[in-house]
Amino acid sequence: MEKIQHSHVQVQGLKLHVAQIGTGPKVVLFLHGFPEIWYSWRHQMIAVANAGFRAVAFDCRGYGLSDHPPEPEKANFNDLADEVVALLDSLAIDKAFLVGKDFGAFSAFMVAVTHPERVLGVITLGIPFLIPGSLGIQLDLLPKGFYVTRWAEPGRAEADFGRFDVKTVVRNIYILFCRSELQVAGDNEEIMDLVDPSTPLPPWFTEEDLDVYATSYQNSGFRNALQVPYRCIQLDCGITNPKVIAPSLLIMGEKDYVMKFPGMEDYMRKGIVKQFMPNLDITFMPEGNHFVQEQLPEQVNELILTFLNKNSST
Numbered sequence: 001m002e003k004i005q006h007s008h009v010q011v012q013g014l015k016l017h018v019a020q021i022g023t024g025p026k027v028v029l030f031l032h033g034f035p036e037i038w039y040s041w042r043h044q045m046i047a048v049a050n051a052g053f054r055a056v057a058f059d060c061r062g063y064g065l066s067d068h069p070p071e072p073e074k075a076n077f078n079d080l081a082d083e084v085v086a087l088l089d090s091l092a093i094d095k096a097f098l099v100g101k102d103f104g105a106f107s108a109f110m111v112a113v114t115h116p117e118r119v120l121g122v123i124t125l126g127i128p129f130l131i132p133g134s135l136g137i138q139l140d141l142l143p144k145g146f147y148v149t150r151w152a153e154p155g156r157a158e159a160d161f162g163r164f165d166v167k168t169v170v171r172n173i174y175i176l177f178c179r180s181e182l183q184v185a186g187d188n189e190e191i192m193d194l195v196d197p198s199t200p201l202p203p204w205f206t207e208e209d210l211d212v213y214a215t216s217y218q219n220s221g222f223r224n225a226l227q228v229p230y231r232c233i234q235l236d237c238g239i240t241n242p243k244v245i246a247p248s249l250l251i252m253g254e255k256d257y258v259m260k261f262p263g264m265e266d267y268m269r270k271g272i273v274k275q276f277m278p279n280l281d282i283t284f285m286p287e288g289n290h291f292v293q294e295q296l297p298e299q300v301n302e303l304i305l306t307f308l309n310k311n312s313s314t
Contacts, residue, residue, distance in 0.1 A: 004045060008065075009058075011086045017065035018058040018087070022049030026120070026312050027093050028304075030057035031084065033102020033126075034225055035173045037064035037216045039209075043297035044099070044304060051305050056096075058087060060104075062224020064216040072224040076232040077103075077132045081110035088118060097308060101125040101293060103229035106132060110237060112244040121311045122248040122277075123304060126256050126290050128268050129244065129276040133236035141262040145185040151230040160190040161222055167214035169222075171201065174210070178202050178289040180255040204295045248280040249307045251300060253288020281307075 008015040019038045028048050030041040038057035045055035059066040061083060062075065069075050084107055088096060097120045100108030105127035112119045113131070130136050139149055151157040161169045172195040176183055185191050201210065217225075252259070252268060259265055267273050274280050283303055285292060293300045 003049075004042070009087065009090050011083060011090050014061055014067040014069065016058050016061065016067070016083075016087065018056065018091075019045070020054065020056050021045050022052070022054040024049075024052040024054045026052070026308070027054045027056060027096040028308065029084070029088070029093075029096040029098055030055065031098060031100040031104030031107050032057070032060065032063070033100075033104050034229060035170055035213065035217070036101070037213065039212050039216070040101070040291075040294060041099070044293055044301055047297075047301035047305065048308065051308070053097075053308060056091065056093075059216070059220075060228070062228070063220055065219060068220070068224055072227050073231075075224060075227045076235050077106055077110060077228065077237050080107045080228060081114065081237075084108075084111050085115055085118060094118070095120050097121045097123065097311075099123045099125075099304065100127070102127060102290070103233075106130060106136075106229070109242070109244060110239065112246050112248075113239055113242045116245055119246045121246050121307065122244060123251065123307060124248075125251045125293055125300070126253065126258055128250055128252070128264070128273045128282075129242075129280075131237055131239055131242060132233050133239075136233055137261065138263075139234070143182070143184045145187070147183040147185070147191045148230055148233070150185060150191055151226055152233070154231070157191070157222065157226050157230075160192050164192065166217045167210060170213045170217060171210055174201065174205055174291070175199050177257065178291055178295070180257055180260070180289065182257055182260050202291075202295070205291075209294075242276055244277045245279065247307075247311045248277045249303065250280060250282045251285065251288070251292060251303055252282065253285045253290065253292040253295075255286075255288060256290045256292070258290065 105124035
């Protein structure tokens, strides 16, 4: 961890916090989800750097140590996709492998569709091909107390989270979202109420890890994090007839709650997703949950490195 270098890079008028390790000519750019930051890729960054790649991870705008956009309530996924391309430009990187988890997968897909010349390959964890808008998550098919729907309501998550300190909020989210069932609140409860305060952290997530996240969110707050992804996930991103041609890998934990989304398992197992990603391989990890890259880092690293080595021209 001490070999990871940190800097702030000017991207589209914002200073983004960037972490890097490795000096190889082939670049792997990691895109985090919620409630994550660059740190969620710590295990993968070191592994790919040791294998001869240059690993880059960053805090998305409004997350961690990166600047907030001037009007967070107007932020959307197009901003994030543009940010990825602009960051590559700022770092003088022509092409990269994109590795996205959770909403970071949306950004990876959008960049691969709109800027295929910048993408060597795409790896996503926990999310098969989806983009915001009509090709995204169909919230109308999910229970009304589902967490995405709740957090999409302006002010609701702020009130829910505001009852606790930041560290407790992050702790609760990690405990809640490593479960295999959908997170649905009843009429008279909020999402944070779904966690018993006595529940321990998962064994692969230490108090030291929690401190890193808590410190980060004490800096950034949740304002932008609630806008992107939750409050813009239904906005059409303007992409029609999307297709990712780059070689791709989906790593899916079979105990990831996303597997319980209506139609999601068939979408993956029956190969429907390959209509959008014809060069896609899918690996299911029997014990994997939604935080699989932190939960089972050695197995995930092996899958990532196999893919990178297979798709890297010498």
